[in-house]
Amino acid sequence: MTARYDTIGINYDQLRLPDPRIARQINHALGTASTVLNVGAGTGSYEPTDRQVTAVEPSIEMIRKRKSSSARVIQASAEHLPFDDQSFDAAMAILTIHHWHDKALGLREMRRVTRGPIVLLTFDPSHRPWLTDYMPELVSLDARQMPTMSQYAEWLGSVTIEPVLVPHDCTDGFLYAYWSRPEAYLDERIRSGSSSFWSIQGLEHGLARLSHHLETGQWDSKHGHLRDQREYDAGYRLVIGNQLPDS
Ligand SMILES: C[S@@+](CC[C@H](N)C(=O)[O-])C[C@H]1O[C@@H](n2cnc3c(N)ncnc32)[C@H](O)[C@@H]1O
DSSP: OOOTHHHHGGGHHHHBOOOHHHHHHHHHHTTTOSEEEEETOTTOTTOOSSSEEEEEOSOHHHHHTSOTTSOEEEOOOTTSOOSOTTOBSEEEEESOGGGOSOHHHHHHHHHHHBSSOEEEEEEOTTOOOTHHHHOTHHHHHHHHHSOOHHHHHHHHSSEEEEEOOEETTOSBOOTTTTTTOGGGGGOHHHHTTOTHHHHOSOHHHHHHHHHHHHHHTHHHHHHGGGGGOSEEOOSEEEEEEOOOTTO
């Protein structure tokens, strides 16, 4: 398989620096685990450094961008995890599930190989951050690829869901990270850090409207208060599949 991130991942290690505040929330959700599996690990963002991490990633381009000091990585996909049952204390999958071919199978695999919590960072597709006013195709893309919040309980059983607020100066350039820095979306290099911009039609039209509204002050009349806000609920969620009762 030629993984999609072999082409998307070009500037990934510069644009997608793990944000320390989000890292703290993920680390807390991993509880007391000593061994952690990171599925869809990419370049290694959010991998704890004080636990024994095993990374799984299908894209060779992303694997090559991992630092030599980062956790051992195995080239594989969520749908076929090459590990025995209950091999890990905890597992994580950060901003990756929307890329999986078979999400139910991938989560079943994660549950099979994990004794404790499964921590997923994802996006609730019922949210409509302001960028969707300019690029309505993002709404249908998110609806197509992002599981709904209720699907996680069907797939994982008992789950806890927490909002992940995005800091105004978030260092991880995921899709809605620039909620208080609208000019950033006009920069092609910044957009190259998010796969969604590679996947939608009508991008040029949306960018032209945003650019015009920034010039005329229309964006600021409607959303200018966001420039002074410290954090924002853009719709990102930590979904925690709770520990198995008998483990
Ligand atoms: C947006 S990146 C996130 C990477 C990393 N977790 C992070 O937070 O920076 C999505 C990752 O999911 C990987 N991916 C795509 N399909 C996958 C699959 N079926 N199983 C596991 N990972 C997959 C991609 O190759 C890519 O590295």
